[in-house]
Amino acid sequence: MTAKAIQIVSPVGGWNTRDALDQMPPEDAVILTNWFPTVGRVQTRKGYVTYASDMPGPVETLAEFNAGASRKFIAASNNAIYDISTPGAVGIALASGFQNDRWSFSQFDDASGGARMALVNGIDPPQMYDGMAVSALTVSGTDLTINNLIGVFTFKNRSYFWEKDSQDFWYSATGALGGSLNKFPLGRxxxxxxxxxxxxxxxxxxxxxxxxxxxxxxxxxxxxxxxxxxxxxxxxxxxxxxxxxxxxxxxxxxxxxxxxxxxxxxxxxxxxxxxxxxxxxxxxxxxxxxxxxxxxxxxxxxxxxFxxxxxxxPQGNYLLFNVPVSETRFDQHIFNTLTNTWTKFEGLNGICWSLYNDKLYFGGIDGNVYLADEGHNDNGNPITFSAQTAWNYLNSRGQIKRFTALKPVFESEGALPISLALAFDFETPAATYSVSNFSGNAPEWDNSPWDLSAWAGENTIIRPWVSVAGIGLNVSTRVIAALGQQSCKWFSLEYLFEPAGYV
Structure with missing residues (x-):
């Protein structure tokens, strides 16, 4: 029977855990990790580098202070607050002796004190930061225990606070950050x-x-x-x-x-x-x-x-949702605001996240703050990228197909150590991957993976025909890479197959 060639787009529809495997749109992905779906392609995420170092414990709060010409960046670690506006090893703490690094904060331009940031953590007295120093914030209220204040927000020229384990909120006078507060009982x-x-x-x-x-x-x-x-x-x-x-x-x-x-x-x-x-x-x-x-x-x-x-x-055109898998591992669910598509990032173990001068940063468990969306590796380590396309019947749902070749289309700056493998008829992937090789356990995956490092060039399109062998009603392709010095854009896959009988 005459062979057919059908091209499908890379999973620009993003990660999909909602739809049944048998009904998933062909532009979606069963797995999409560290790939970023965007218009017309998916591309590898960027890495991160060390920005501020040598804080004595996990960094659990990052906050940007932005007032006129004063733009500062502070971090909380090991019961102290540090100025990290300048990259490098941190200096002496702005303030220390606290019992908690999980601060809630809100900036306010009040009538008397100018631009200030309030900080509360539910156990220590409220603090304020004015762009230069951290000091006590004056707060009072009838029957209010100020150390219990765990949240702060500014709204319509007032500051609002709330206590831990409480249904009430406290609000300030107009134009005041803190000061004498009045209680509003939301519990009613x-x-x-x-x-x-x-x-x-x-x-x-x-x-x-x-x-x-x-x-x-x-x-x-x-x-x-x-x-x-x-x-x-x-x-x-x-x-x-x-x-x-x-x-x-x-x-x-x-x-x-x-x-x-x-x-x-x-x-x-x-x-x-x-x-x-x-x-x-x-x-x-x-x-x-x-x-x-x-x-x-x-x-x-x-x-x-936590x-x-x-x-x-905004600079990356995405919403980031941080997921604390454990005390040491943090994943991110990433939503592309241009295409309304999803992916998952791994390897960015940020306890907390913040913007500073419009760039993206996260606090690490090791006492460092990292600049994200920077470079092609994770602080010197290769980034592993993994994807599995939606299962595809290639326009003939009931027809058996004998697959003979596959042509991926990528773009990269140099030699591209990327690996692919096919699976058929919903067979469960059982694949492992090292830096430049993919191995599968037959019969789940075709037992002839292909390393594309030979098809390379400076800033070139890489689109080789690769011989494959497999039979099934539908097909899914696994694409995995570990890259440390380059990016990759993935545009499409083209399957060459011979149609057989119907079932």
Missing amino acids: VSGFGGNLIAIQSWTVDGGDGVDDLAIFIMSSGDVIIYQGSDPGSAADWALVGIFRLGAPLSSRGALKVGSEVVVMTKDGYVPLSKVLDAGRAASARAISDKINGAVKEAANLYAGN GWQALMY
Whole structure:
């Protein structure tokens, strides 16, 4: 029978853990790790390099201070706070003697003190940073234990605080960071209980113009929304509604993205605007819908670990959702904001993440801060990239096919040690990979992997025809590389096969 050649695009549709393997779109991937799907191709992620070093313990908080000409970067490690605005080994701590490095922070330009950042951690007295020094922040309130303040947020020219294990929030006078606070008891409003873990602002247009609403997120999943600017005035503070989400994973997992608010929950990564009409039942409207299987599994396994965080990285065109697998391993679920596609990053073991001067940084378990999205290796170590394409019937679902050749199309700067292997009819991959070789366990994978290092050139397209041998109704290709000095762009795969009988 006459051979056919069918070309399919690389998995530009991104990682998919939602759809059945038999029904997955051909442009999606069963596995996509350290590859970044974008327009017309997938490409290898960049690496990281050491930025600030020699802090005496894990770095659990990073914060950028940005006020006029003053742009500073601070880090918390081993019960101290350091100025890391300049790369290299850190100097003497700005402040020390604390009991916790997990600070909540918010910057505020108040009427008397200028630009300052408030920092609270639920065990130490509140602190402030003015771009030069860390000092005590004056805070008081009737029956308030200031050391219990664990969260801070600024909204409509006021500072808001909340205590650990409490349903209440505290708010300042207009134009003040801290000072004398008044209490607002949210427990009288919430229908499902829980404690306050995050505050955010949500920008909406209710028909009378754009307004910012105050969003209070409870550990139970209640989201309480208020309109106004003065919680002490019935004329300027009104309840908009109470809505229900899955239980939030972290106070650092509520992120404002443009006018939207995205919350990391046990039901997925949920934008508020998509669920207010359907509540928790609308988990399919989560932006993580396509990978919700992986998200829910991670939440079930690791919800109690520290390190869940959401961050927008505009320069990279993606949202980063940090997943704390253990005390030493952190993965990232990455959402391309241009193409609305997903991938997973591994090997970037960041406890916490931050932008500084628009670049991306993470705090390490080793007392260092790292500049991410930089270079072609992970601080000198090769990066392993792994992908498995969706299972594909190649336009003839019931027809057996005998595969004879495969042509991948890549682009790279030099010799490309990348390996491929085929599997047929949903056989479970059982592959291992070393720096430049791929090996499979027959019969799951074709037992003749191919190393493409011979097909190379400076900044060239690499597209060899490779002989293969296998029979099946459908096919999936595994693509794995370990690269340390170059990038790779993957455009497509082309299968050459002979159609056989129908089943």
